[in-house]
Amino acid sequence: MPSSFELINDLRTGKESIGVIGAGFIGTSTALYYAHEGVKSVVYDVDPAKIDRYKKGECDVINLESWSGMSLKEFVVKGMITPTNNFEDIKNVKIFFVAVPTERGGEPLIDYVKKVLEQLIPLNPKLILIESTLAPNWVKELGLNNLPVCVATRRDWFSNPNCTLKTLTRIYCAATPELDKLSNDLMSIVTINLRKASSMEVSSLVKAIENAIWHVELVAVQELAMIYDLDVDEILQHVATHPQRMRWYANIKVGGYCVPLGAKYVRDSADHPENLRLFTAAIEQNERTPVEVVKKLVEKVKPKVVGVLGITYKNDLRVHTLSPGIAVITELKKLGITVLVNDIFYSEKEIDSITGCKWLNYPEDMKVCDLVIVTIDHKKYYETPVWDIMRNIKKDAVIVDNLGVWNRYKGFLKNYYQFSRNFKM
Numbered sequence: 284m285p286s287s288f289e290l291i292n293d294l295r296t297g298k299e300s301i302g303v304i305g306a307g308f309i310g311t312s313t314a315l316y317y318a319h320e321g322v323k324s325v326v327y328d329v330d331p332a333k334i335d336r337y338k339k340g341e342c343d344v345i346n347l348e349s350w351s352g353m354s355l356k357e358f359v360v361k362g363m364i365t366p367t368n369n370f371e372d373i374k375n376v377k378i379f380f381v382a383v384p385t386e387r388g389g390e391p392l393i394d395y396v397k398k399v400l401e402q403l404i405p406l407n408p409k410l411i412l413i414e415s416t417l418a419p420n421w422v423k424e425l426g427l428n429n430l431p432v433c434v435a436t437r438r439d440w441f442s443n444p445n446c447t448l449k450t451l452t453r454i455y456c457a458a459t460p461e462l463d464k465l466s467n468d469l470m471s472i473v474t475i476n477l478r479k480a481s482s483m484e485v486s487s488l489v490k491a492i493e494n495a496i497w498h499v500e501l502v503a504v505q506e507l508a509m510i511y512d513l514d515v516d517e518i519l520q521h522v523a524t525h526p527q528r529m530r531w532y533a534n535i536k537v538g539g540y541c542v543p544l545g546a547k548y549v550r551d552s553a554d555h556p557e558n559l560r561l562f563t564a565a566i567e568q569n570e571r572t573p574v575e576v577v578k579k580l581v582e583k584v585k586p587k588v589v590g591v592l593g594i595t596y597k598n599d600l601r602v603h604t605l606s607p608g609i610a611v612i613t614e615l616k617k618l619g620i621t622v623l624v625n626d627i628f629y630s631e632k633e634i635d636s637i638t639g640c641k642w643l644n645y646p647e648d649m650k651v652c653d654l655v656i657v658t659i660d661h662k663k664y665y666e667t668p669v670w671d672i673m674r675n676i677k678k679d680a681v682i683v684d685n686l687g688v689w690n691r692y693k694g695f696l697k698n699y700y701q702f703s704r705n706f707k708m
């Protein structure tokens with residue numbers, strides 16, 4: 284086996300490639316950032332359709348290319364990134380990055396990482412760098428301290444240029460000092476700031492805890508929007524003028540598989556999870572708020588048909604895990620209300636299979652809706668001219684805008700309410 288120095292050198296000179304397991308948001312960004320620094324990768328994914336698209340240079344991770352300023356196609360054509368779903372193609376790789384999912388249905392799940400480790404260990408790799416989120420107790424459960432592993436969970440927030448793979452401080456810990464050194468050298472190729480943690484458990488808890496605390500803050504703000512008959516968003520803007528405070532935004536549901544899951548990763552590994560009262564309360568309240576919002580809207584508006592715009596948890600990103608749109612649709616359907624759904628990042632067929640609802644042609648079909656709920660601030664909704672909304676909205680229909688996408692039009696739109704401004708209605 285070559286030394287660490289030789290290995291890094293072989294990567295830098297193109298003699299060796301890194302292996303990336305999982306071609307999602309995280310794995311694809313790893314391949315792109317390393318390719319940008321002249322390091323080749325073989326990207327392995329179990330999804331053959333995704334790999335076929337990747338081979339043509341079609342990146343289905345929305346916005347990743349624009350945020351990173353890099354082109355998958357360019358690197359695939361140059362041979363810097365080789366997508367594959369044939370496991371044989373990674374058999375000789377010595378350094379792996381693991382970027383497979385660690386949740387299913389909004390709950391942490393160890394199975395993906397476990398399976399990948401069972402496949403990789405027989406290949407006798409020099410290093411397996413785990414980028415996926417981990418619950419700290421998984422370190423023991425997976426026996427990571429006895430494997431050639433480094434835990435370096437990703438904390439990126441791609442839409443913010445200060446939080447990319449390059450710019451955000453990366454916390455890591457490997458199984459031995461030699462592997463720490465190799466991991467450091469390897470990550471330094473793309474990341475400016477690295478910080479060694481004292482154990483793998485600590486390394487994995489960093490991401491879980493930063494998300495869990497953020498989740499509590501966001502749910503607190505969400506609760507305020509439900510309670511006060513005041514412009515809570517304005518209050519939050521004023522609060523943000525304090526240098527030690529963030530600019531918080533109230534959301535009907537804090538979604539995605541990062542922030543709301545943080546507390547669940549922490550809870551799953553705590554000796555006495557019943558003592559994590561604040562984290563638990565936040566998880567419960569975040570489930571309850573969309574239910575309360577829908578109940579109130581149905582009581583007030585008594586809609587027969589509701590149009591829901593957006594099923595993703597974040598603007599202009601194709602991820603609908605734990606999203607406000609899905610939560611609202613689920614509650615409306617439970618009450619037997621007809622729901623039409625639009626999301627520009629999904630096809631009509633996908634909307635049908637994910638939500639069981641009919642497609643809403645945007646903006647025309649708003650004409651048949653008694654209530655329109657805009658759950659997310661996709662650019663397309665934001666950029667709709669006010670006359671297009673006015674022309675296509677049913678007379679007397681109520682508009683509830685979760686994040687204030689059309690707030691600037693409120694003088695023109697009758698019955699317009701924003702969740703964090705005047706939701707007392």
Ligand SMILES: NC(=O)c1ccc[n+]([C@@H]2O[C@H](COP(=O)([O-])OP(=O)(O)OC[C@H]3O[C@@H](n4cnc5c(N)ncnc54)[C@H](O)[C@@H]3O)[C@@H](O)[C@H]2O)c1
Nearest residue numbers: 305306307308309310328329330382383384385415416437
């Ligand atoms: N998306 C983010 O912003 C973000 C940020 C930080 C951390 N993370 C974490 O990184 C991990 C991956 O997240 P993601 O957003 O890239 O997920 P993703 O769902 O977009 O992609 C995961 C990919 O792994 C593939 N996969 C599943 N099992 C596999 C296997 N056995 N072998 C090969 N491929 C397999 C899937 O087909 C999918 O393409 C998760 O643990 C997540 O919590 C994500």
